[in-house]
Amino acid sequence: MAKAVIVGTGIYVPGAPIDNKTVMKLTGIEFDAARHEQKIGIKQRHISRLSGLQETTADFAEKAARDALKAAKIDAEDVGLFIVATDTPEHISPATSIIVQGRLQGGQTYAKSFDLGASCASFVEALDVAARNLITDTSVHYALVIGVYNMPAFIRDDDSFGWSIFADGAGAVVLERQEESNSGYIDGTFITDGTQWNFLGVYAGGTRFPITHERLNKGEYGLQLLQKMPGDRNIKLWPPLIQHLLDKVHLPQSEVDHYLFTQINKSVIEQVMEILGEPIEKTTMVMDRYGYTGSGCIPMAMHVGLQEGRSKKGDLVVLVASGAGLAVGASLLRI
Secondary structure (H helix, E strand, O other), rough: OOEEEEEEEEEEEEOOEEEHHHHHHHHHOOOOHHHHHHHOOOOOOOOOOOOOOOHHHHHHHHHHHHHHHHHHOOOHHHHHEEEEEOOOOOOOHHHHHHHHHHHHOOOOOOOEEEEEEEOOOOHHHHHHHHHHHHHHHHOEEEEEEEEEHHHHHOOOOOOHHHHEOHHHHOEEOOOOOOOOOEEEEEEEEEEOHHHHHOEEEEEOOOOOOOHHHHHOOOOOOOOEEOOOOOOOHHHHHHHHHHHHHHHHOOOHHHHHEEEEEOOOOOOHHHHHHHHHOOOOHHOOOOHHHHHOOHHHHHHHHHHHHHHHHOOEEEEEEEEEEEOOOOEEEEEEEEO
């Protein structure tokens, strides 16, 4: 049976790292940096907007993609499926994936390309879609899945929450269709609750709330926190979701080698690993160096984990992501 196997990973962040003290200096906002580092785990991040760079979502995605293609030792022309997983697209239309395909392949090709937006769960859902597409469509041999985040572009100047948490970055993986392999994507399980759409998001600029002078004057634009999100939501959601996934594929938890979670809160990940009865060494956390990069954070953590030897070829890995809206997903693969 054909499998979708990760054969290359890549990463990109813009500019030099910016620590918490420097973020406060550059933006004029204030937050408790010591508590932030201890509880949330964020010590620094990369932000194009604060670094004087003109790079945006498509630039991050392209550069992470090139890094993954180099690692996979294939040419961009070999890719038959491009998926950009993000909720911070380059434009409302056309899709960021189309722009990235054009930059990588230089023009018209027989390739599929589309964006997938499920807030910060976008990459896990896109990986599931890409893997199933590779397995069922024999005309596609390689797929490129890019998780990318440019939420700082939408942060209002006075938003201390936004500036303290969010960062720019992208992670990419190349999937190959292989007929015989011990590695590959296994399965995924997902939760959706659209009644929770009005907690956190970028609401202005779409068809429901178009940008107007009145809306701008009221400050109703950019990233908006309409309701405070429950602090224990992921602690309650993730352990049963993982168990549901493992039950679905008839595997015991003892066989899992590594876990990768949405990188928004170090304390939450530590508590979830404790609930699972797993040592903290069986997960990779990168929010300390990259901040919170939304749909980019899981492929970025995967790349770092592989590069630093925290996970290795042949490991059974669980990916778990949560996104506003509500979208939550868990995937299982053997690297």
